[in-house]
Amino acid sequence: MSPQPQAAVGAPLSRVDGRLKVTGQAQYAAEFDVEGAVHAVVVDSSIGRGRITGIDTGAAEAQPGVLTVIHHRNAPKLPYRDNSGSNNPPGRRLRVFQDDRVLFHGQPVAVVVATTLEAAQHGASLVKVRYDAEQPSTDLHEAKPDKPTNYARGDAEAGLRSAAVRLDLTYQLARNHHNPMEPHATIARWDGNKLTVWDKTQWVMGTHDELAAVFDLPAGSVRVINPFVGGGFGSGLRCWPHTVVAALAARVTGRPVKLVLSRRQMYLGTGFRPSYEYRVRLGSDRRGRLSAAIHDIDAETSSYETFTEAVMGAGQMTYSMPNVSQAYRTVPLDVNTPIWMRGPGFASASFAIESAMDELADRLGIDPIELRRRNEPSEDESNNLPFSTRRLRECYTVGAREFGWQRRSSRPRSRREGDLLIGMGMATGVYDCGRFPAEARARLDADGTAVVEAATSDMGPGTYTSQTQVAADALGLTMRTVTFRLGDSLYPPTSPHGGSATMASVGSAVVDACNQVRQQAIKLAVEDRESPLHGVDAADVVVRGGRLHVQGNPARGESYRSLLARNDRTHLEARGQYAGAPSPARRSYFAYNATFAEIAVDATLGLVRVRRMLGVYDAGRIISPKLAESQAFGGIVGGIGTALLEHTVTDHRDGRIVNANLADYLVAVNADVPEVRAIYLDGEDNDGNLLGVKGLGEVVQVGVAAAIGNAVFNATGRRVRELPITAEALV
Amino acid sequence: MSTELPESAVPPPTGADESSSAPSRRTFIATSTAVGGVVVAGGVFAGTVLADPEEASAAEKPPSSRVSLTVNGTRRTVTVDNRTSLLDLLREHFELTGSKKGCNAGACGACTVLIDGQRHNACLTLAVRLEDAEVTTVEGLADGDQLHPLQQAFIDQDAFQCGYCTPGQIVSGVGCIKEGHTNSPEEIREWMSGNICRCGCYVKIVRAVEQTAGRK
Numbered sequence: 001m002s003p004q005p006q007a008a009v010g011a012p013l014s015r016v017d018g019r020l021k022v023t024g025q026a027q028y029a030a031e032f033d034v035e036g037a038v039h040a041v042v043v044d045s046s047i048g049r050g051r052i053t054g055i056d057t058g059a060a061e062a063q064p065g066v067l068t069v070i071h072h073r074n075a076p077k078l079p080y081r082d083n084s085g086s087n088n089p090p091g092r093r094l095r096v097f098q099d100d101r102v103l104f105h106g107q108p109v110a111v112v113v114a115t116t117l118e119a120a121q122h123g124a125s126l127v128k129v130r131y132d133a134e135q136p137s138t139d140l141h142e143a144k145p146d147k148p149t150n151y152a153r154g155d156a157e158a159g160l161r162s163a164a165v166r167l168d169l170t171y172q173l174a175r176n177h178h179n180p181m182e183p184h185a186t187i188a189r190w191d192g193n194k195l196t197v198w199d200k201t202q203w204v205m206g207t208h209d210e211l212a213a214v215f216d217l218p219a220g221s222v223r224v225i226n227p228f229v230g231g232g233f234g235s236g237l238r239c240w241p242h243t244v245v246a247a248l249a250a251r252v253t254g255r256p257v258k259l260v261l262s263r264r265q266m267y268l269g270t271g272f273r274p275s276y277e278y279r280v281r282l283g284s285d286r287r288g289r290l291s292a293a294i295h296d297i298d299a300e301t302s303s304y305e306t307f308t309e310a311v312m313g314a315g316q317m318t319y320s321m322p323n324v325s326q327a328y329r330t331v332p333l334d335v336n337t338p339i340w341m342r343g344p345g346f347a348s349a350s351f352a353i354e355s356a357m358d359e360l361a362d363r364l365g366i367d368p369i370e371l372r373r374r375n376e377p378s379e380d381e382s383n384n385l386p387f388s389t390r391r392l393r394e395c396y397t398v399g400a401r402e403f404g405w406q407r408r409s410s411r412p413r414s415r416r417e418g419d420l421l422i423g424m425g426m427a428t429g430v431y432d433c434g435r436f437p438a439e440a441r442a443r444l445d446a447d448g449t450a451v452v453e454a455a456t457s458d459m460g461p462g463t464y465t466s467q468t469q470v471a472a473d474a475l476g477l478t479m480r481t482v483t484f485r486l487g488d489s490l491y492p493p494t495s496p497h498g499g500s501a502t503m504a505s506v507g508s509a510v511v512d513a514c515n516q517v518r519q520q521a522i523k524l525a526v527e528d529r530e531s532p533l534h535g536v537d538a539a540d541v542v543v544r545g546g547r548l549h550v551q552g553n554p555a556r557g558e559s560y561r562s563l564l565a566r567n568d569r570t571h572l573e574a575r576g577q578y579a580g581a582p583s584p585a586r587r588s589y590f591a592y593n594a595t596f597a598e599i600a601v602d603a604t605l606g607l608v609r610v611r612r613m614l615g616v617y618d619a620g621r622i623i624s625p626k627l628a629e630s631q632a633f634g635g636i637v638g639g640i641g642t643a644l645l646e647h648t649v650t651d652h653r654d655g656r657i658v659n660a661n662l663a664d665y666l667v668a669v670n671a672d673v674p675e676v677r678a679i680y681l682d683g684e685d686n687d688g689n690l691l692g693v694k695g696l697g698e699v700v701q702v703g704v705a706a707a708i709g710n711a712v713f714n715a716t717g718r719r720v721r722e723l724p725i726t727a728e729a730l731v
Numbered sequence: 732m733s734t735e736l737p738e739s740a741v742p743p744p745t746g747a748d749e750s751s752s753a754p755s756r757r758t759f760i761a762t763s764t765a766v767g768g769v770v771v772a773g774g775v776f777a778g779t780v781l782a783d784p785e786e787a788s789a790a791e792k793p794p795s796s797r798v799s800l801t802v803n804g805t806r807r808t809v810t811v812d813n814r815t816s817l818l819d820l821l822r823e824h825f826e827l828t829g830s831k832k833g834c835n836a837g838a839c840g841a842c843t844v845l846i847d848g849q850r851h852n853a854c855l856t857l858a859v860r861l862e863d864a865e866v867t868t869v870e871g872l873a874d875g876d877q878l879h880p881l882q883q884a885f886i887d888q889d890a891f892q893c894g895y896c897t898p899g900q901i902v903s904g905v906g907c908i909k910e911g912h913t914n915s916p917e918e919i920r921e922w923m924s925g926n927i928c929r930c931g932c933y934v935k936i937v938r939a940v941e942q943t944a945g946r947k
Contacts, residue, residue, distance in 0.1 A: 018886040021894030022878065022901060024829020024869035031828035064793050117823055118814040119793065181833045181841055181895040181929050230831070230895025231929050263834040460892030460930045630889050630932060637931025662838040662927065669924040670933040674916075 002542045002551045004518070008469035008479050009691075012626040016465045016479065017228075017458075026228045029200040030185035030260045037187060038067060039117040040249045040259040041124040042242060044268055048105035048136030048655020049334045056128040060112055065119030067253050069127060071110035072097045075248065079216035086209055087238035087496065089337060091305030096241045096248065102131065103304055104336050105655040106268030108241055113249050113257060136334035136655035140275050140300050145329035151312055152325040153381070159292025159323030163283025167360055171280070171352040172722040174647035175300070176273040178341050179667060180459075182230020183263060184270055186246035189256035196223045199243050202236035202457050203496040208489040210239035211247060227487040229497075232459035233638070234340040235270045237498050242269050267660035271339025272648060274300040274307065278352035280315075283323075288364050288371045292323035297349075301330040302337040309338075310345035313382075313432050314353055314702075317588065320377035334655055340498065342638055343701040346431050351642075351723060354427035354706030359719060367410065368710065369396050369594075372428055380588030388587035388687035389694075391618040392428065395594035398679060399426065399616040403596040412717035420600040422611075423715025429593040429703030433695035435581040435688060436495030438505040442471065442513035443573040444521065448546045448561040450475050452513065453485045456506045457497035460634075461697050462627035463506070469623055470507050470691065474514030476543025477560075484510075492575060500591065500695025503623060505578050508690040513576025518543055520572045525563050532556050582688040589687050591699040592618040595636070597707040601715045606730030608644055608712060612675035613704075620694030621684035632678030632700045639704020641668045647724050796859040802827070803871030811858045818842045818853035821868060829869040829898045833927070840926030843899040843906070844868050850906035850925075869898035872905065881905055884939035892930035900926045904940045913944035 020026040045052075057069035075097035096108055110127050114120035137143045160166060187198040195217065201207045204224040211222045229236060246259035261269050276299045283292040295315045301307040312326050341347075361368040376393060379386050399405070408424040409415050415422040440454040452471045458464050468484045475482065485491065494506050522541045525533040525548055533541060533548060533556065540551050549557025564572070581589070596614040601607065613636050622628045645666035649659045659665045678700075684692025705723060712730070713719050720729045799808040802825065811820060818835070821827040821844075833841030835854045842853040845867040872879035881904050884890070891897040903926045907913060912922035919937045928936065 014886050014889065017894070018891075019878070021891055021897050022869075022882040022885045023873055024827075024898045026894050027828070028831075028895060030832075031822070033826060116793075116812060117819055118812045122814070179929055181831070181839065181893065181927065183832065229893060231893040233929070260832070263836065263839075460894070462892070626889050627892075630892055630930070630935065633934055634892060634931035637933065638929075661836060662834045663836065667927060667929060668931070668933075669927060670920045670936065671924040673931070673933040674920070676934050 002540060004473055004476060004542060005544050006473050008472040009623050010625065011469070013465060013469065013479065013624065014626065015462055016468050028182050028228045028230050029198045029226055030187065030258060032187055032198045034187050034189055034198070034256045037256040037258045038113055038115050038253065039120040040111050040113045040246060040257045041120040042108045042245060042259070042265060042269070043110040043112065043124045043127045043129065044106040044265065045102045045109045045129070047102055047131045047133040048138065050102050050131050050133040052100040052102060052109060052129060053132050054130035055110060059126040060123035063114070063119055063123045063126065065115040066123040067113045067115065069110055069112050069123070070097060070249060070252055072100055076252070078214055078248070081213040081216050083210055083213035087203070087206055089305040089307045094241050094304060096244050104302065104334050105136065105657070106265070108245055108269065111245050111249050113253050138333050138335055138650045138655045139652045140277060140298060140331050140333065143331050143333055145298055145331045146306065148327035148329045150327050151316060154323030156292045156294045156323040156325035160281055160283040160294060163291050164286050165284050165360070165363060167282045167356060167363065169280055169356050169359060169721065171278045171355060173276040173278065173348055173351060174723050175275040176341060176642055176646045177267055177648050177665060178233040178235035178272070179266065179662065179665065180231030180233060180235055183261045183266055184235065184240060184242060185260040186243045187256060187258045188247040188250040190250050193217065194221045195247055196225065197243065197247060198225045200229060200236055201226050201239065202229060202232045202459055202498055204455050204457065204487060204489045205493045206496060207239045207243060211243070214244050215247065222489070224489040225487065226457065229457050229459040233342045234344060234498060236459065237339055237496050240270050263662060264660040267648065267657050268336060271337055273341035273348070274338040276348050278349065280352050280356045282356055282360055284360060286364065288360065288366045288374050290319055290321035290375050293321060295326040297326065297328045298331055300333050300335060300338065302335050303332045305337040306330050307338040309340055310432060311349045314346050314349040314430055316382035317377070317380045318353065318428060318430050319375040320381060321375065342635065343431060343698045346429070346698070346702045347642070350427065350429055350703045351705045351709065354703055355709050355721065358425065358710040358713065368426055369400055369405065372396065383588065385585060385588040388589045389618065389620070389683065389685040390590065390592060391681055391683065392592045392594065394681055395592060395616040395618055398681070399594040399596050399614060402679060403614045405596065408714065412714050419603050421603050421715040422598065422600050423711040423713065424596070424598045425707050425710025425712070425714050426594060426596045427703035427706035427710060429595055429699050431500060431591045431699035431702050433504065433589060433591050434499030434501030435504045436501050437580045438494040438509040438578045439492035440506060440509035440513045440576045441492050441573065442475070442510070442517045442576065443571050444475065444517050444560060445571045446561065446564045446569065448559060449481045450477055451483050451485065452510055453491040454494050454506050454509060455489055455491040456486045456494040456502055458486060459497060461502070461631050462624055463497070463502055465627060466503060466624040467507060467510055471510050471514050474511050475518055477546050481546060500698040503691060503693045504689040504695055505580070507623070507693065508578035509576040511576065511690045512578065513574050516574030516576060517572050520574065521560060521563060522548060524567055525558065528563070528567060530566060531563060532558050587687045589685070589694065591620070591694040591696060593699050593703060595703045595707040597711040599708060599711040599715060601712060601730060606727035608725060608730070610640055610672065610674065610708065614677045614679070615700060616679045616681065617696060617699065618681050619696035619699060621692035622680045623691065623693060628680060628696055629678050631697050633676050635700025636676050636704055637668050637673055638701045640672060640708065642723060643705035643708035644724050798859050798862050800861045800863065801865045803868060813859055815858045816854050817844065817856040817858050817861060817866065820858040821853060827868055827870050831895050831898060833896065840903060841896050841899040843903040843926060845902060845906060848909065850903055867902070869902055872901065879905070881908070881939060881943040884942040888935045888939040888942065890932050890935040890939040892932060896926060896928045900928065900936055904936070904943070907940060908944045913940060916941065
């Protein structure tokens with residue numbers, strides 16, 4: 001098979017759905033006009049743990065427009081079949097309105113359904129719930145942890161004891177909430193025993209499977225639709241209780257029901273990046289060669305599910321050392337269950353590890369980049385596999401040059417501009433990119449246009465655009481003649497839209513489907529006596545701009561249209577597949593970055609301002625450069641939030657989140673982000689995917705917080721080991 | 732960092748019909764709740780914003796008012812539940828879902844619309860106080876198929892990802908340009924900081940506003 005010419009892939013194209021988004025025509029979950037839909041508003045618990053002893057719904061039901069109030073005393077019993085293979089963590093998932101138990105502050109305890117939103121909202125405020133309250137446990141530092149998950153190589157304790165230089169450092173990371181701009185929302189409609197939901201999700205198949213399990217419905221009787229996702233960052237990776245509430249309310253009332261979480265409820269009804277206490281002990285020689293590291297990691301989870309994430313990976317493979325031990329302990333608390341958030345696990349671990357490396361560099365008087373170079377491994381020491389590609393050294397070199405690293409003073413608190421202390425810092429980021437099974441369908445129509453479909457999502461990275469680019473080149477069509485569809489469980493199934501896996505996984509399935517269609521057409525042509533391509537070796541035919549021709553001889557060929565018309569074919573169609581990561585793994589497949597920050601700290605006020613940031617990425621082949629740059633900027637901005645602003649605050653007296661809104665939970669705004677730059681190294685990584693990609697949506701946020709923290713140290717001489725780094729810590 | 736914006740970033744309403752006697756959303760809801768039973772009895776509930784007639788007749792009707800306003804050049808007269816925000820009026824009743832609900836508390840800017848040419852958070856604006864007002868939403872910016880220059884600039888600069896904050900950013904950007912707060916990237920950043928973009932497109936949003944302001 002001749003390699004297809006690459007016209008769309010790699011080109012800095014604008015988004016194919018751009019016009020829909022800038023005109024307000026893109027339809028998000030709550031915006032579908034479902035006839036007869038009524039409104040549901042959730043009532044959430046006002047205690048952090050205990051039992052419901054009574055519910056008075058009289059005042060709510062007396063409100064004009066209120067149809068019903070559903071709670072555990074009148075809700076139908078739901079089957080809640082097991083849903084293995086889902087993103088539900090081990091445990092017993094929250095079962096809405098099935099018993100009187102309250103497991104966390106803000107748990108759904110009732111839902112008010114009304115003909116208008118105003119009536120439902122007011123009705124919800126009138127539901128009186130009485131409780132037998134118990135003292136909740138919500139403090140990571142006070143509660144009893146689960147048994148640890150361990151990793152070890154060598155003898156870390158002995159390695160540490162014999163090290164010339166030892167550091168023992170403990171870092172605290174605040175809980176972060178994803179806070180996508182679009183609140184989670186569901187519209188549910190029953191047609192007999194068939195359920196259709198328009199649901200904000202990063203995985204329509206996941207919502208499909210969970211609803212089928214909860215209501216014990218046969219496959220094929222649930223349809224999940226979600227063409228546009230207004231941000232996710234992980235919050236849409238599992239089906240949350242409110243989606244079940246909407247479906248339940250629709251079943252009870254016999255009406256389509258629209259349920260939109262309030263911003264406050266986003267903190268109660270969806271997950272979060274758990275808070276961590278991460279203690280790391282490092283041992284090295286005086287030249288900075290690491291000999292041992294011991295990681296003690298505590299993270300919050302809920303009392304009813306054990307959420308874990310890949311927080312151990314970075315400590316095992318980022319730097320070369322013979323002795324490593326890790327203990328990762330989840331701490332069950334009376335909170336709702338966490339969920340992966342951008343750069344899951346790695347972003348959290350990187351703050352501890354990359355800050356510790358900076359502390360070691362300072363102790364030894366070695367440049368932080370040089371220290372990292374001295375500990376660059378030649379293979380993945382966690383499994384002795386070769387790296388598929390690992391170009392961190394190049395990231396360091398390019399980053400140092402482009403950022404002007406030589407201007408950094410190695411002596412902290414030595415650069416001053418008036419009241420401002422100026423500092424520079426850097427950090428390394430690694431991310432274990434996912435590759436999951438996926439399918440896609442491609443159909444080439446007689447008019448020479450194509451439709452490609454997969455049940456994936458586009459939460460913002462530009463799946464619509466980048467998959468269209470991939471499909472267009474594989475089919476030999478222009479961008480304008482290819483339509484990519486996603487966000488419908490009727491399309492071929494894919495794995496979740498997350499883990500930086502979408503391009504490698506769905507993209508490979510799309511390429512497979514499109515290659516098959518193209519080859520069907522080529523076969524048709526070379527076997528067709530009336531085709532100019534008759535008798536040509538199929539391997540010598542390429543397609544460009546919808547026209548099949550002999551490689552190197554564009555004059556000899558014909559268009560898809562004429563070929564299909566002459567052969568009486570309405571269309572050609574194929575289903576493509578991608579099996580997932582190679583198993584067993586033959587190579588260690590990670591994306592990498594070096595992230596640089598320059599910040600200014602007001603010496604009197606302690607206020608930290610980012611001045612400029614640079615990320616240099618080894619992320620494999622870049623399909624859509626314009627959109628990839630936007631993703632990198634987004635990861636950096638998210639990292640600025642984690643570093644300096646974001647902190648979900650719980651009042652441990654009653655388990656209530658006290659800043660569950662966008663005025664008190666601070667995220668980066670425009671004025672927080674002056675100059676950002678992203679550089680993707682040219683290259684590709686062909687380990688187990690057809691596109692040479694690695695994935696980039698996660699790695700771009702890994703290391704950002706540490707780079708900023710290290711810059712704060714360089715500016716002030718103060719090492720802040722707690723996120724977010726606030727003015728209070730610096731005055 | 733929570734940048735402190737000058738209060739005038741989202742200017743207060745002006746004009747005779749928006750006098751200081753106009754009730755704020757908070758006081759209005761408090762008032763109507765307190766006297767609920769009495770007002771409900773006298774409420775009029777008709778027009779395009781209607782509950783299902785069967786259900787509406789089954790219970791007393793909520794307090795409502797008639798209001799005439801112009802939305803994207805079209806004059807509309809409706810009777811609305813007094814509790815309805817402009818944002819909910821647009822989204823739930825006019826099927827103009829371009830204006831987004833991100834926080835419903837004036838903290839994110841996703842619902843930004845122009846009222847009589849000025850930037851406002853539609854979620855904090857009660858519909859009933861908009862008698863004779865001219866409202867422009869993102870759906871009203873393009874001239875047929877011809878995008879507003881700022882809409883085109885957002886596409887050119889890739890100034891959005893998920894797209895959910897985008898209508899608010901664009902409407903806010905139109906206001907920002909009109910206000911003349913575009914003399915430097917720093918000034919644009921300050922005056923666009925009432926609109927959160929969680930995907931982190933700020934640098935490109937500033938470029939798009941700059942590009943458009945420079946054309947004027």
